Structure formats: structure tokens, C-alpha cells
Amino acid sequence: MKGLDDHIDEQIVIITEFIRDKVDKTGAEGIVLGLSGGLDSAVVLKLCLDALSPRQVHCLLMPEEATPAVDTRDARELAEEWNVPFTIIHIGSVLEAFAPDTNRKIPLANLKSRIRMCMEYYYANLENKLVVGTSNKSELLLGYTTKYGDSAADFMPIGDVFKSDLEALAERIGVPEKIRKKPPRAGLWEGQTDEGELGYSYRELDSVLKGLESLASVDEIVQRTGMKEDDVRKIKGYVEVSAHKRKIPTVLKLRSRTVGIDWRELSH
Secondary structure, rough: OOOOHHHHHHHHHHHHHHHHHHHHOOOOOEEEEOOOHHHHHHHHHHHHHHHHOHHHHHEEOOOOOOHHHHHHHEEEEEEEEHOOEEEEEOHHHHHHHHOOOOOOHHHHHHHHHHHHHHHHHHHHHHOEEEEOOOOOOHHHHHHOOOOOOOOOOOEEEOOOOOOHEEEEEHHHOOHHHHOOOOOOOOOOOOOOOHHHHHOOHHHHHHHHHHHHHHOOOOHHHHHHHHHOEEEHHHHHHHHHHHHHHHHOOOOOOOOOOOOOOOOOOOOO
């Protein structure tokens, strides 16, 4: 029987081969990655470095006024420690040009995410690279992403890894402890944390999500997790209302085979 370490090692091999294969088969010269100083982007960066050479990887650090200084510092130190080319782009002036008078929290947060993704695709176009996404499975299922922001990428190496499972993987591949132990946060406004905004710890969220993944009923998940039924239904609701974020825009069906409905793509 395989132990936990074997399972993690197997995942690492599969992910690194996936990254290498994706770059090779598309004829790209490498990847562009937004490095935030948090766990997810650090894990994806290390996996990309295990799959590719440092010269094939370009990190973008994109702080603005609300970005915690410690996150920018940690991102820079990580890129320097791992000898990865990086560019620092302060997006404050771009943000101001789009929304000079906006102080509404969520629209502004989503705009920041979309500006950063525009920067990533700009550099990817310049350098014939792919944009690698850093979203994990928990974020994707909960809809805790910005549509056409951090949810936009050419591929997502950890998109099938739950957030609560990520720290063990990160430790295995050598992500520094100070990054592994940080409270998860997008840094989109002062004092923001993922778990504070979502109202549950990632362990609680993932225990419900894993139940939904296995097609368990709400009652079964309640029994397995010991959580209140109302909380399980609330988390299930997050998944249901965010389904549109995991699909391409709805296409009106007029012909026999339609993109996003029954057109079968030939994958690379």
C-alpha cells in the first residue's frame, strides 16, 4: 500500500511532466507566472522550475498600494534564491487610470486581478511563453477567483489539488517554511484573508468539497465532517452559484456541434 509520501511524490512527477509536456507540445519557449509571495504561486513556481530551466521561467511581481510589503519582499527573495528572472510592475497607475474614483471593494479587487492577468499575457505574447495559472482546486470549486482574472490561464498545474493538501506538497518540494505558514490571502485590501472572507477554514471547506467530489449527499457529508447542515449547504451553494466561472461563455446552439456544448476538442 502506498503511503502519503508516495502519493505526494507521484503527484509531483505527474505535475512536472504535465508542465513540460504542455510547453513542449505548444512550441512555447517557457512560462510566465504571477508571483505573489503566497503559497500557491510559490508551489507552482517550484514545480515549473523542476520541469523547465530557470531561463524558461519569467516571474511578474505586480504590487499596488494595498499589497502587503512582506508579500512583495518574500516574492522577490524567493525569485532571487531560486535564480529566476523576474520583473516588478507597480500596477497602481494602471488601476488609477481605470477607476480613479472607485472605492467599492469587490469591483476594485476584481479589477486588480484582471490587470495582473493582462500583464501576464502581454509578457507571454512578447516572449512566446504560456501563462501558467496558480489557482488550486478549492478556489476553483468555490468560485474564489476573478473571472478573466486569476481564473484565466493557459493551464493550471495545481487546479486539481485541494488547498488543505498543498502545504504537504509544498514542504516536499522545498518551498520555504515562512511562505508555507502564511495565512492565505489575496492581498486585495487591507487585512483581507481568504478564510476570513469565506467564513470557514480551508480544512472545513475542503472536507465538504471532497464529499461533493465523491457525490456524497448533504446528510452523508454532515455525518463525515461533523459540520452543521446549514454550513454544508452554504458551502455547497458556493459551488453551485460559481459554476459559470468554470465554463466558457454560453454559446447559443444553432448547428449540429457547438463550441462549449458538444464540440470535442483534440487535446495537445
